[in-house]
Amino acid sequence: MDPRMCRKISSSESLPDGENEEFEVSNIIAPQESEENFLLEGNLGRHSVTWLDDDQIEDLDLNLDHTNLFFHRVDSADIIYRSKKKKCKMVGKYVMGDVLGEGSYGKVKEMLDSETLCRRAVKILKKRKLRRIPNGEQNVQREIQLLRILRHKNVIELVDVIYNDEKQKMYLVMEFCVGVLQDMLESTPSKKFPQRQAHEYFTQLLDGLEYLHGQGVVHKDIKPGNLLLTLDQMLKITDFGVAEALDMFSPEDTCYTGQGSPAFQPPEIANGAEQFSGIKVDIWSSGVTLYNMTTGRYPFEGDNVYRLLEAIGRGEPAPPPQNLAPTLQCLLIHMLKRNPDERPSVQEIRRHDWVRSRPPLLSGETVVGPRSRRSDELHSSTVVPYLVERHYASAHHFFTERELRHGK
Numbered sequence: 001m002d003p004r005m006c007r008k009i010s011s012s013e014s015l016p017d018g019e020n021e022e023f024e025v026s027n028i029i030a031p032q033e034s035e036e037n038f039l040l041e042g043n044l045g046r047h048s049v050t051w052l053d054d055d056q057i058e059d060l061d062l063n064l065d066h067t068n069l070f071f072h073r074v075d076s077a078d079i080i081y082r083s084k085k086k087k088c089k090m091v092g093k094y095v096m097g098d099v100l101g102e103g104s105y106g107k108v109k110e111m112l113d114s115e116t117l118c119r120r121a122v123k124i125l126k127k128r129k130l131r132r133i134p135n136g137e138q139n140v141q142r143e144i145q146l147l148r149i150l151r152h153k154n155v156i157e158l159v160d161v162i163y164n165d166e167k168q169k170m171y172l173v174m175e176f177c178v179g180v181l182q183d184m185l186e187s188t189p190s191k192k193f194p195q196r197q198a199h200e201y202f203t204q205l206l207d208g209l210e211y212l213h214g215q216g217v218v219h220k221d222i223k224p225g226n227l228l229l230t231l232d233q234m235l236k237i238t239d240f241g242v243a244e245a246l247d248m249f250s251p252e253d254t255c256y257t258g259q260g261s262p263a264f265q266p267p268e269i270a271n272g273a274e275q276f277s278g279i280k281v282d283i284w285s286s287g288v289t290l291y292n293m294t295t296g297r298y299p300f301e302g303d304n305v306y307r308l309l310e311a312i313g314r315g316e317p318a319p320p321p322q323n324l325a326p327t328l329q330c331l332l333i334h335m336l337k338r339n340p341d342e343r344p345s346v347q348e349i350r351r352h353d354w355v356r357s358r359p360p361l362l363s364g365e366t367v368v369g370p371r372s373r374r375s376d377e378l379h380s381s382t383v384v385p386y387l388v389e390r391h392y393a394s395a396h397h398f399f400t401e402r403e404l405r406h407g408k
């Protein structure tokens with residue numbers, strides 16, 4: 001018996017493959033090929049074993065932690081594997097594609113706007129899940145409110161918001177990006193970018209930050225994981241879940257809460273200050289981001305979150321490695337000053353020697369291409385196979401997917 005595996009569920013949904021009988025599941029088997037899918041075995045006999053797509057699983061509201069009934073694990077020899085069907089699905093005017101990534105709030109999928117033919121990304125939020133996350137609903141509302149008013153080339157654009165009351169879901173339609181800076185860093189052996197590439201991204205980050213701060217918005221969670229790239233290498237600041245709009249009538253930028261990622265938090269937050277300058281939090285975390293992009297390391301490390309925050313709260317950061325350009329070392333030291341008042345403003349950073357001069361690409365260095373964990377090298381649209389299924393389903397017997405997409 002394996003309590004992790006199963007929970008008895010029943011559903012009057014048409015499952016599987018359109019049969020309207022009640023499908024009672026006796027086994028849920030973690031998938032072999034794709035983390036999105038589960039294999040269900042139930043009362044429709046051995047042949048009822050089938051793949052469910054994400055939305056069917058979401059609609060069934062499987063809760064694998066909630067093990068109120070236990071069943072035997074199926075022997076792998078008894079499992080019938082079938083390739084996943086790409087069933088075309090539309091949300092409003094958008095055609096859904098594959099999952100691009102997943103955050104703590106929900107999945108992000110690719111979509112195609114059927115009217116403008118623009119590629120989009122959609123964050124799918126479920127009300128029930130949001131309620132389980134501390135400040136979940138509040139953070140999403142804040143993110144929507146802020147993104148609705150922000151418009152800048154280096155800030156992710158919220159294109160549309162769709163609500164589905166029946167399913168208790170919310171769809172945040174955004175600009176489509178092909179990569180996350182953090183994934184790109186992790187894909188390299190040294191976990192860093194050539195200085196020339198880091199410079200390119202850092203100057204775009206400064207442009208985005210200058211705009212945000214000018215609009216009275218502090219992000220409070222700047223890190224490579226929240227910096228996306230479009231196919232044409234445009235950097236987009238994303239994830240405004242913990243961002244804050246400052247009081248328009250106050251000359252100060254005082255903030256009272258910090259919920260960002262620990263490794264990028266400044267000493268004042270690590271030490272539990274009750275109020276602090278929001279803008280200087282963004283400067284610090286942009287400094288940690290630059291440190292990380294150019295060295296592959298962090299200025300503070302710790303075995304766990306508590307030790308890490310203790311280290312940040314206690315001391316000066318590890319000095320930047322000697323092999324960095326002296327001007328870059330000097331900029332990092334300035335941005336990572338313990339005293340927030342001593343950290344530079346975005347405008348001062350812009351005037352810094354390292355920012356003003358564009359470092360060359362050294363021999364032996366290669367530029368890291370945008371990539372995500374899901375997309376192929378050419379970043380082809382994942383919506384296409386769903387459209388093929390919709391329009392040429394029967395042709396699948398005669399042609400391979402490649403032939404359907406590219407011709408014979």
Ligand SMILES: Nc1ncnc2c1ncn2[C@@H]1O[C@H](COP(=O)(O)OP(=O)(O)OP(=O)(O)O)[C@@H](O)[C@H]1O
Nearest residue numbers: 100101102103104105108121174175176177180239
């Ligand atoms: N606009 C986008 N275009 C393409 N992919 C995206 C887009 N937004 C998010 N993604 C992908 O979806 C993943 C999850 O994004 P999301 O913003 O929900 O969470 P996160 O910031 O990674 O995590 P958390 O919300 O837990 O901080 C990203 O890591 C990225 O791979």
